[in-house]
Amino acid sequence: MSKELIFGHQNPDTDAIVAAKAFSYLQNKLGYDTEAVALGEPNAETEYVLAHFDEPAPRVIKTAGNEVESVMLVDHNEPQQSVSDLSDLTVTHVIDHHRIANFNTAQPLWYTARPVGCTSTIITQLFDQNNIEIPAKLAGLMLSAIISDTLLLKSPTTTPEDETVVKELAKIAGVDYESYGLDMLKAGTDLDSKSDLE
Amino acid sequence: MSKELIFGHQNPDTDAIVAAKAFSYLQNKLGYDTEAVALGEPNAETEYVLAHFDEPAPRVIKTAGNEVESVMLVDHNEPQQSVSDLSDLTVTHVIDHHRIANFNTAQPLWYTARPVGCTSTIITQLFDQNNIEIPAKLAGLMLSAIISDTLLLKSPTTTPEDETVVKELAKIAGVDYESYGLDMLKAGTDLDSKSDLE
Ligand SMILES: [Mn+2]
Ligand SMILES: [Mn+2]
Ligand SMILES: [Mn+2]
Ligand SMILES: [Mn+2]
Numbered sequence A, B: 001m002s003k004e005l006i007f008g009h010q011n012p013d014t015d016a017i018v019a020a021k022a023f024s025y026l027q028n029k030l031g032y033d034t035e036a037v038a039l040g041e042p043n044a045e046t047e048y049v050l051a052h053f054d055e056p057a058p059r060v061i062k063t064a065g066n067e068v069e070s071v072m073l074v075d076h077n078e079p080q081q082s083v084s085d086l087s088d089l090t091v092t093h094v095i096d097h098h099r100i101a102n103f104n105t106a107q108p109l110w111y112t113a114r115p116v117g118c119t120s121t122i123i124t125q126l127f128d129q130n131n132i133e134i135p136a137k138l139a140g141l142m143l144s145a146i147i148s149d150t151l152l153l154k155s156p157t158t159t160p161e162d163e164t165v166v167k168e169l170a171k172i173a174g175v176d177y178e179s180y181g182l183d184m185l186k187a188g189t190d191l192d193s194k195s196d197l198e
Helices: A014-029 A044-052 A119-129 A136-150 A160-173 A177-188 A190-197 B014-029 B044-052 B119-129 B136-150 B160-173 B177-188 B190-197
Strands: A004-007 A034-036 A070-074 A090-096 A110-113 B004-007 B034-036 B070-074 B090-096 B110-113
Touching: A004 A014, A014 A034, A014 A044, A014 A070, A014 A090, A014 A119, A014 A136, A044 A136, A044 A177, A090 A119, A119 A136, A119 A160, A136 A160, A136 A177, A160 A177, A177 A190, B004 B014, B014 B034, B014 B044, B014 B070, B014 B090, B014 B119, B014 B136, B044 B136, B044 B177, B090 B119, B119 B136, B119 B160, B136 B160, B136 B177, B160 B177, B177 B190
Parallel strands: A004 A034, A004 A070, A070 A090, A090 A110, B004 B034, B004 B070, B070 B090, B090 B110
Antiparallel strands: A110 B110
């Protein structure tokens, strides 16, 4: 099986960065050869998350066709949010929690969408279904993505599944998700925080 | 939760009819209120299958908006293969093994596509994931759908997952799938068979 790149949407948020890393880890365990990349630099919140869990930022790509023939999309499906040369590539897998729009394929593919608060919630469920252990660091990263997308389980898109998964991941990561979550969300608004301090 | 209709594509084949029945059974077990219907009468092969397992043909509908607001699609996603008033309805679930084409939603939804030989293969895996027992009759019906779509596991679209599921379902149904499968496929070509006999 030839190598595939996995990435989230342009102007990546924490879920776009983390879901790519988590899905790549899972797919490699299942026998695929994948690398998680990103379509842009991490934002302030994601930088805080990566630093907190001592995880490097993913490599940023502008096009994928110069490296691979096939790709996997996380946290998006709309081509205008994706890599610029998507139409030259085969999408083999999509994992997402958004509406489906303008996404067309020539061949059957693996597509999992769930109407939940975060892609990382769905990926956690896939780890569990496949009985694959989630490393503590990855649990912390996915926990951060869910806190980000659901605003600490308070956004209207939050579902009972997100709540269950947050508790599961917090336990694995050994994190008090409420205090960590507040610090993390505050780091994402660090311009405001700095203004307050100055 | 208000009632939803579940149906396969126009000019239904055995998978379109059976997957609707199987997904409806599963979703009702999971707490939804659904009814399996069809967008056309069963073909000769499907009639043989339904008679063999003493299962009634589904009710045929031409439009869904006169009955429900939301629907679930099985074995298709392309609007031109679906109910004529699809654009007036909310699609909440799709389970399919075809390419995705011209399928757009306004809201997030539950979508499961797998690149396997038959929708009924994916539905069987969902029963197993949810630890829901498959009744013997339903196992026989889903077995028939997989035999139909994969031409008794010989079509180029057949995957190892279809083979595994066929053996699982044959055991539950108590059916010798190879001899039953040949009879069933022959029933689907009954015009030819009749010509041979006459
Ligand atoms: Mn996102
Ligand atoms: Mn997201
Ligand atoms: Mn079909
Ligand atoms: Mn089919």
